[in-house]
Amino acid sequence: RQDMQFPDIWLRDNCRCKECYLPQTLSRLPQLWNNLDTSVRVLRQSVDVEQQVLYIEWSDGHASQYPYNWLRERDFSAANRQLYLSEFYRPEQKLWSGQNFEEVRRVFYFQELITCDSTLLQWLHHLAVYGVGLVKEAPLEMDVLRRLSNRVGFMRRTTYGEEFRVRAQPGASNYAYLAAPLPLHTDMPYFEYLPGVTMLHTLEQSASPGGVNLLADAFYVAELMRERHPDQFRALCQTPVDWADIGSDGGLQFHNIWRAPVINLDDEGRCVRINHSIPQRDSHFSVPMEQVRPWYEAMATFVGLAQEHSCRFKTTPGDVLTFDNLRLVHGRTGYDDTDRNV
Amino acid sequence: RQDMQFPDIWLRDNCRCKECYLPQTLSRLPQLWNNLDTSVRVLRQSVDVEQQVLYIEWSDGHASQYPYNWLRERDFSAANRQLYLSEFYRPEQKLWSGQNFEEVRRVFYFQELITCDSTLLQWLHHLAVYGVGLVKEAPLEMDVLRRLSNRVGFMRRTTYGEEFRVRAQPGASNYAYLAAPLPLHTDMPYFEYLPGVTMLHTLEQSASPGGVNLLADAFYVAELMRERHPDQFRALCQTPVDWADIGSDGGLQFHNIWRAPVINLDDEGRCVRINHSIPQRDSHFSVPMEQVRPWYEAMATFVGLAQEHSCRFKTTPGDVLTFDNLRLVHGRTGYDDTDRNV
The missing domain is CATH 3.60.130.10 (Clavaminate synthase-like)
Known part of the structure; x- marks a missing residue:
């Protein structure tokens, strides 16, 4: 778990709460973007090991939680991004004569x-x-x-x-x-x-x-x-x-x-x-x-x-x-x- | 007429004769390209002023003729290319607030x-x-x-x-x-x-x-x-x-x-x-x-x-x-x- 990497502003943009995310459309709600505060920072964070959830309190007063499995898939480490691009987005082409x-x-x-x-x-x-x-x-x-x-x-x-x-x-x-x-x-x-x-x-x-x-x-x-x-x-x-x-x-x-x-x-x-x-x-x-x-x-x-x-x-x-x-x-x-x- | 410009190999590739061009499909026939001779050169050229036609005899034995109006539209001069691109291909976009x-x-x-x-x-x-x-x-x-x-x-x-x-x-x-x-x-x-x-x-x-x-x-x-x-x-x-x-x-x-x-x-x-x-x-x-x-x-x-x-x-x-x-x-x-x- 320690080796995963996430930018704070990305986490804030991808908050999964009801104000920020609409499960029925599986998509982000746009409210935050009416006047995006790019200076937002993590105030406090904690992990519930049993529930496998990351909790974050933000400098703008918002609070977020992220399931471990959801984060794992979106880890910004080079290895995980490479995996996403080659296994999910586009398989590597093999050229032939x-x-x-x-x-x-x-x-x-x-x-x-x-x-x-x-x-x-x-x-x-x-x-x-x-x-x-x-x-x-x-x-x-x-x-x-x-x-x-x-x-x-x-x-x-x-x-x-x-x-x-x-x-x-x-x-x-x-x-x-x-x-x-x-x-x-x-x-x-x-x-x-x-x-x-x-x-x-x-x-x-x-x-x-x-x-x-x-x-x-x-x-x-x-x-x-x-x-x-x-x-x-x-x-x-x-x-x-x-x-x-x-x-x-x-x-x-x-x-x-x-x-x-x-x-x-x-x-x-x-x-x-x-x-x-x-x-x-x-x-x-x-x-x-x-x-x-x-x-x-x-x-x-x-x-x-x-x-x-x-x-x-x-x-x-x-x-x-x-x-x-x-x-x-x-x-x-x-x-x-x-x-x-x- | 003197100011029009054409590359010789382009003229050869765009010969309008029955061997090279199919009027019913308005398209070039591919035969020449089975083994394209890029060293082909103009042997002789002449202009029929009355008929407004350019005649060319080629180093590969082929003979071509091109109507003046057809050439005019395809002139490689910078001015004519610019005209084609902006008047025919894509009008210039005008941006606005x-x-x-x-x-x-x-x-x-x-x-x-x-x-x-x-x-x-x-x-x-x-x-x-x-x-x-x-x-x-x-x-x-x-x-x-x-x-x-x-x-x-x-x-x-x-x-x-x-x-x-x-x-x-x-x-x-x-x-x-x-x-x-x-x-x-x-x-x-x-x-x-x-x-x-x-x-x-x-x-x-x-x-x-x-x-x-x-x-x-x-x-x-x-x-x-x-x-x-x-x-x-x-x-x-x-x-x-x-x-x-x-x-x-x-x-x-x-x-x-x-x-x-x-x-x-x-x-x-x-x-x-x-x-x-x-x-x-x-x-x-x-x-x-x-x-x-x-x-x-x-x-x-x-x-x-x-x-x-x-x-x-x-x-x-x-x-x-x-x-x-x-x-x-x-x-x-x-x-x-x-x-x-x-």
Whole structure:
């Protein structure tokens, strides 16, 4: 108990009494903040060892009590904060090359995901750590992705609706609707708000040799570039790119635009999002002339490394390929869906 | 024409011929990128003055032509890029204090927004520049916000659904459902993906003296802090805060968490998002002890300045208050909805 650490002002802000905390909403009441007294100090403190409670009397006349278990979870020691961030907030990502895909590849069964919470957690954990999970033996029905989503939260709508069917359409208004090869890309980089997880449910597979899935961990590729090509890595982190999707779908017209680099880092320099799609990169490129050639050279390296470190596999009907769309790039080889091949 | 600037590799990447560009999808074809040759150079170029077309023959054997008007829009000169970014991509924001709210306050009429595209554009432009717009004379019907949203795109779903009714509910599971005063806050800071625009449709107004809307431009407040309290500004930009919402609504259970500072800056140091809500700040605070007190002191300044620079007004039934939820903080005074007052 002695080794726990708490700032006094944090304790005052998180008092659990009825004046300060509303149990029904599990949240702090805002009264204290109408005129926050940051000079508040502990006058007296005591511990009830049997009840496992810490009592504090404050310089502003208030009195608080904190259960030991509640404090334990919120201990400011470096070890406990690290535990909270990695065990509760976000599991640590493990990056991979396509050459090691067999170690990363893990299969989950649809019926188990729907019925068993611990299997559901394993799938979500695997998605968080490796960015990919393959779901097998899903029914060949249209509501599979919705049922899977609703186990966790809800589907995120885009200008293409909540779900869309990718199949060869003559005269298609979106490149993904063509049977042509689809090189590695992230989905919808033209949205600030984009799908964090993409799910592809295979209802029919082409009997042609094509239609093979390609998948690469673009965070792995980015880290390779940071190490081997630091100038090109910086060019991809610092050159804003114009992303766009102009068209219509389901009766909705749109011209979606978003401007951001290919590699997006957080304040501590960690990769948090990749934007990459050759057809959905705008012909507008709003950067100074001298940044243009270095950016193209860096992209050539990025695209080459992503191909080199991608894996290939072919799904079968009933498979649901799920992956982190902020991190992975995906694609497919071309296929031939003439009547004979469907 | 002489003063336009284009990088050669960008021109090659944006060739408009049938091999390189698919008019039906308005997008680049990816073939060139299978093995991008960044050493490609212009061999010969010529201009057809009458047709207003630029012809280029490339070192890789390809030939391209570009209409003058298409080039003009994509000119890399600093002036043209600036024009594209401010006129097309994002209008420049104008920050305001509540003391100047009368200049910022602009009224739009629901029926005009639904029927007239230029009024719609004016509303969107005003929202982009000032972060707020007041819509008047909307019907007292439940589909008003949906009709307004569908004029632009679609509603964004959260764990509270696409729409939710704020009214006094005894035993409410969310603090906003209480009749108590609601201090200035942004909506849903516990989502990475949060509503960019919040719309509040007043169906009934409390006849009590309460229920007054409060609104402040938190980007203005942040800039004041950057100028007057640079250390506290940095503390609010650099201290990650744990945001949380634990509960259930409409049959969905959730524990939403997101970790980010109160003031979020882009790579160039501009404010892009404010997170602030006293009840929805988690009791977990995963930062080193020594950052805690400076953060509380900075927040006391922030909250005080936001109150000082807020404006107050009371909406009437049929009003729709629309505002930028990444930028503005909003709240309301308490109200008394006993039977007599509804």
